[in-house]
Amino acid sequence: MISPYERRFLICGWASLFALLAGSAPLSPRISARAQENTANKKDKSLQAFRAVASVLTSPRCLNCHIPGDAPLHGDDGKPHKELNIKRGPDGRGTPAMRCTNCHQSENAATPHAPPGAPNWQLPPPSMRMAWQGLSTGDLCRTLKDPAKNGNMTLAQLYQHLDEHPLVLWAWNPGPGRSVPPLSHEQFMSKVKEWMDTGAACAE
Amino acid sequence: MATTRLIVNGKARELNVDPATPLLWALREQLGLTGTKFGCGMALCGACTVHVDGNAIRSCVTPVAAVAGKHITTIEGLSSDRSHPVQRAWLQVQVPQCGYCQPGQMMSAAVLLAANANPSDADIDDAMAGNLCRCGTYARIRKAIHLAAELARSAK
Numbered sequence: 621m622i623s624p625y626e627r628r629f630l631i632c633g634w635a636s637l638f639a640l641l642a643g644s645a646p647l648s649p650r651i652s653a654r655a656q657e658n659t660a661n662k663k664d665k666s667l668q669a670f671r672a673v674a675s676v677l678t679s680p681r682c683l684n685c686h687i688p689g690d691a692p693l694h695g696d697d698g699k700p701h702k703e704l705n706i707k708r709g710p711d712g713r714g715t716p717a718m719r720c721t722n723c724h725q726s727e728n729a730a731t732p733h734a735p736p737g738a739p740n741w742q743l744p745p746p747s748m749r750m751a752w753q754g755l756s757t758g759d760l761c762r763t764l765k766d767p768a769k770n771g772n773m774t775l776a777q778l779y780q781h782l783d784e785h786p787l788v789l790w791a792w793n794p795g796p797g798r799s800v801p802p803l804s805h806e807q808f809m810s811k812v813k814e815w816m817d818t819g820a821a822c823a824e
Numbered sequence: 825m826a827t828t829r830l831i832v833n834g835k836a837r838e839l840n841v842d843p844a845t846p847l848l849w850a851l852r853e854q855l856g857l858t859g860t861k862f863g864c865g866m867a868l869c870g871a872c873t874v875h876v877d878g879n880a881i882r883s884c885v886t887p888v889a890a891v892a893g894k895h896i897t898t899i900e901g902l903s904s905d906r907s908h909p910v911q912r913a914w915l916q917v918q919v920p921q922c923g924y925c926q927p928g929q930m931m932s933a934a935v936l937l938a939a940n941a942n943p944s945d946a947d948i949d950d951a952m953a954g955n956l957c958r959c960g961t962y963a964r965i966r967k968a969i970h971l972a973a974e975l976a977r978s979a980k
Binding site for chain 2: 704705706707715716717718719721722723725726727729731733734735
């Protein structure tokens with residue numbers, strides 16, 4: 621005969637053993653499907669956030685200087701800056717006697733059609749062109765994440781660059797006659813964070 | 825108004841102007857250095873080119889406040905006796921026609937030669953593309969820069 625106490629102990633023991641075995645067994649199909657769904661949702665959220673990020677990165681304010689060639693673009697219609705034969709030069713700051721800062725001061729000129737300005741106006745150097753022009757959204761995303769193409773930045777450094785760099789911030793204060801990106805800088809950074817927090821996914 | 829201190833052609837100068845005043849007007853109207861010319865007022869033609877710490881800049885869009893404490897060289901300060909190789913070459917080749925753009929052309933040429941003692945035609949075209957000449961003296965400018973490079977090399 622076993623006492624009620626001993627019976628309860630046995631029932632608990634069997635129940636614990638069963639729970640332990642269930643835990644070490646493969647996830648039930650329902651749990652696995654939920655995990656996959658969560659992962660898919662997270663990726664969708666990330667891709668969606670990056671589409672918003674890309675809408676800013678492909679605005680003329682960013683794209684005019686993130687170019688594969690040697691002549692920067694200018695204006696909202698992305699005209700080549702070739703009327704003065706402007707070139708990237710060996711350090712991204714122009715050629716001798718035609719440095720970017722010959723004309724581009726640390727602040728915008730107040731007159732329409734006169735040079736815009738921000739501290740250290742320059743193109744990316746030829747060794748690290750950070751070119752975005754003509755890329756699909758997926759390729760833009762991969763380029764942005766790749767330290768070999770983004771200036772050796774980690775995602776955290778990239779976030780800081782987009783949040784603080786004077787040339788990035790200039791896009792929202794471009795002077796008279798130039799459009800600003802489609803999102804505010806605050807909205808843009810919120811989408812950058814969302815993209816990074818959800819795994820920084822890139823479209824195929 | 826505020827006092828801005830600059831070093832212009834080697835001399836310390838004090839300017840009592842609005843800090844937003846373009847350097848061009850401070851040079852011409854406050855200091856009487858009228859060799860530097862007003863062309864477009866929007867950094868598009870190069871007539872107002874001067875040197876700031878050895879770099880060519882467009883003085884028509886450069887506020888005085890941006891160059892406080894810096895060394896400014898104008899065409900009057902390129903040399904005291906027209907002995908700069910660019911000045912000698914310009915005279916020898918007789919580059920100017922109307923002459924209005926030439927101070928800016930010479931200031932850009934001097935910066936090019938300081939960076940590149942033996943520029944090719946392509947180097948010259950790249951460096952001088954921001955200095956426009958409505959008389960079209962470009963061929964003589966290029967020839968004079970090659971000559972100035974030669975004069976500078978032979979002087980060493």
